[in-house]
Structure formats: C-alpha cells, structure tokens
Amino acid sequence: MREVPTIAAISTPMGAGAIGIVRLTGPRAITICDGLFTPVRGGPLTEADSHTLNYGTIVDPDDGAHVDEVLVGVMRGPDTYTREDIVEVNCHGGAVAQQRILSLFLRLGAELATPGEFTRRAFLNGRIDLAQAESVAGIIAAKTEAGLRVAMAQLEGSVSREIGGIREDILRVLAAVEADIDFSDEDVGELDREDAGRRLAEIESRVRELVETALVGRVLSEGIRTAIVGKPNVGKSSLLNALLMRERAIVTEVPGTTRDTIEEIINIRGIPLQLIDTAGLRAGGDAVEQMGIERSRKAIAEADLVLCLFDGSQPEDDRDRGLITSLPRDRTLYVINKSDLFRGQRPRFNAGQLPAAPVIISAMTRLGLRDLKERIADFVLGGALPPLEGAIITRERHRQLLEATAGALATAQQGLRVGLGVELVAEELRAALSSLGEITGDEIVEDLLDIVFQEFCIGK
Ligand SMILES: Nc1nc2c(ncn2[C@@H]2O[C@H](COP(=O)(O)OP(=O)(O)OP(=O)(O)O)[C@@H](O)[C@H]2O)c(=O)[nH]1
Ligand SMILES: [Mg+2]
Secondary structure (H helix, E strand, O other): OOOOOOEEEEOOOOOOOOEEEEEEEOOOHHHHHHOOEEEOOOOOHHHOOOOEEEEEEEEOOOOOOEEEEEEEEEEOOOOOOOOOOEEEEEEEOOHHHHHHHHHHHHHOOOEEOOOOHHHHHHHHOOOOOHHHHHHHHHHHHOOOHHHHHHHHHHHOOHHHHHHHHHHHHHHHHHHHHHHHHHOOOOOOOOOOHHHHHHHHHHHHHHHHHHHHHHHHHHHHHHOEEEEEEEOOOOOHHHHHHHHHOOOOOOOOOOOOOOOOOEEEEEEEOOEEEEEEEOOOOOOOOOHHHHHHHHHHHHHHHHOOEEEEEEEOOOOOOHHHHHHHHHOOHHHEEEEEEOHHHHOOOOOOOOHHHOOOOOEEOOOOOOOOHHHHHHHHHHHHHHOOOOOOOOOOOOOHHHHHHHHHHHHHHHHHHHHHHOOOOHHHHHHHHHHHHHHHHHHHOOOOOHHHHHHHHOOOOOOO
C-alpha cells in the first residue's frame, strides 16, 4: 500500500508580512524538513522533542546557499491538528522566502496540499467530524465577532452534539420498529404505533427548531442585511458614513452620486449589520445610473431591514408616495434626514402618511443617530429571531439536510398513523439518519468531501 503522502503549503496569506509559515503534515514531514535544516543550537529535527521550537537555518542542499533564518515547530502525531506529524517553518514573510522553502520541500518529496487538505486530514483521521471541519472555514471567513463565536462553538461540537442526540433518539424508535419487523410472528408485543408517532413528532420539532436557527446563523455570520434606500440626494451615503464613522462613500450635492451598491459591516449593540448604501431611486439618468438603480431594487428585495430615508427639508412628492407603497412595511424603518435644516421645527416633509413613526436624524450633525440605533436594535431583538445561544446552524448544506431529516420523520409519522407496513416506516427512519449522518460526515461520499473542502484556503 502506498504511504500517505506528506503534503506542504504556505499557510499565511500572500503578500508582505513580518512572518510567514510554511507547513508540512504527514509521515515524512520531520525528515523532509530535517534535510534542509541546519540547527544553530541543538541537534537535528528528527531528534527534537514534540511541540518544540527549533532555531536554525534553511539551506539549499544543491548549492549550500542560506535561504532563510527560521524557527521550526516540530509536533509529533497524534497530538496535532491532523493527528499526523506536523512541521511548521516560521520564516520571514514576503513571497520569496516562503516560496523557496516550499519548493525545496516539494523537491525533497512533499506534495503540494490542495485547499483545506490539512483540515480534511484532521477529519479523515477522526480528530473532528465534518460539521466541525466546516466550522474551521467559518472561523476563517467570519466577518463579525458574533459569527466567530458561533463558528468556534461549532468547532467545539455544539452542532455535532445536538445532531448526535437527535440521532440517538431516532435510533431508539427505529429499534422498536425493527423489533416489530423481526419478531412479528412471536409474542414480544406489538409496536405501540401511537407512542412511536408521538416520539417522532417530538424529534421532528427538535429538528425543525434547529432548522430555524439557520436564520440567526446567517445573521451572525454575515450580519443583518440592511439596505439604505431613498430618492437621490436625501443623504443615504452620508448616513452610511455617519454610522461607520468614516468617509467610506462619496457624498456630493449632485443627485445620482452613488452608482453602485456599497457594503460595509457595522456593529450595533453587539448585532452585526451589513449596511448597503444604494443608488438613489429615480427615473431617467444614464445607463450606469439605471443599472445602479436595478441593484438598489435587488438590495431591497434581499434585505432583512430597509432604512427608507427622506429629506426632511423638502415637501413630499409623488415619488416619495410611490416609494412608500413599494417597500415591505414589516421590515422598513422610516428615517427623516437633514433635521439641522429645520431645527426645532416640523419638517417640511409630511410624516403623517408614513405607515409608522419615523426617526428624525441629521446625518451631518449626527443628531438622532442614537435613536436610530435603538430602533434598529429593537427591530432585530424584538423581531422573529430565535435566541442567540445553543447550537446554531450556519451552513446551507446543513439546513437542507435537516429539512430532509424533518421530512422523513414526518413521512414516518404519517405511515404509523395510516397503518403502513413497519418496513416502510423503518425505511423512512433510516433515510432520516442518513441525512443527519451527512452533516457530521458519518456517511462519507468522496464528492461531498470535495465540495466541503473546496471553499478552504490552501494551507488550512
Ligand atoms: N444639511 C444637511 N445636509 C445633508 C445631510 N445629509 C446629507 N446632506 C447633504 O446632502 C447631499 C447629498 O448627500 P448624499 O449622502 O450624497 O446623498 P445620497 O442620498 O447618497 O445621494 P445619491 O447617492 O445621489 O442618491 C450632500 O450635499 C450632503 O452634504 C444632513 O443631515 N444635513
Ligand atoms: Mg449616495
């Protein structure tokens, strides 16, 4: 049998940095690196203790040239990320040193790692399950602190434990059903269909609860999609900048300044918001502006929350009325801007026709921004979002498999009710188990692994 290949990759991002890490994992990791390593102190890496840092020089064996001064971490399996021997060379950052060290490793017999291959090995060697492996990608991709927290909890097994519990409960019902199949002509007592159905209904609702956390999961990892919309020149980009506290978007007195959507993440009372500044909505304008407006409409359709902005120093017109009726009321907050222009007086814009009381702000002086943030937080926390704790699903793949599980459980209950053969009920339960198994990777399909790991970066 062919030995498991030793793989190598640059694990730090491209570009200049103080330190770069080139990593090896596999049975020959330590010998390969030792072939290039001249210790400054101490002996060869092959004799180094596990989990030590070794100071020395990487030397090109062909011409004896010194490539870089390095610290080499030696970690012997199985107490490592992949459960194999791992070597991490801490060299100088910048593309050249890292690339040269990597190519020397390849010359000595290492193979170039594919994206996510280190984590894939951690999975294949049984250190983590598939849901945990995926959480590693979640940690790397996390855009918000809350998203990072959820991904870390997943790595520590929050989702896997919940799935494991559900699996066990299904297995118990399945055992009762199968006993009925095996001993149907003996006197072991008939399957209590009503009781089995009740237990399956409970399990199904647990699965559905988990499915519902997917919304929170998306919100935490990507932020609440919040589109700022309104007519040109009402101050949408100014509001984005004010909330971000930096001049991110271009602001001018010319209507139609913003042509494309601009997205930024901000944090309001611990809630991540993905703010989207959009092109002002109006007819006419050139082709570029019209394409921007098309994107604005898409942003509204996809938004969890719409901030509809008006210029309070101007009376409302038909376009405002059109805008108000076109927006989804249940997820729109109305905001009247430029309050500094009507200080202490009623805005010229008549707020009476708005479906809900507006927040009055000045993006320029920042007056009212705290009220606005409060209203946004109320919307999110008082809304339909389930609690932000426990197992939270963040992957569409997991959501779909849980839906399939719930579907199979529902069909099984139906079967029990209408007196379907126990074999068929058992079949549905096995389908439910198999969907759950795909989440944690108990049911491995090679293609599935390729799909899961392809979104990783190389070197992880
Ligand atoms: N007085 C006052 N002027 C403001 C306020 N907010 C924005 N403005 C001004 O209004 C003009 C338009 O602001 P923008 O933020 O570019 O407006 P916009 O809605 O993004 O405009 P488009 O991108 O063209 O759709 C600029 O001259 C801003 O300085 C405000 O609170 N008070
Ligand atoms: Mg703008």
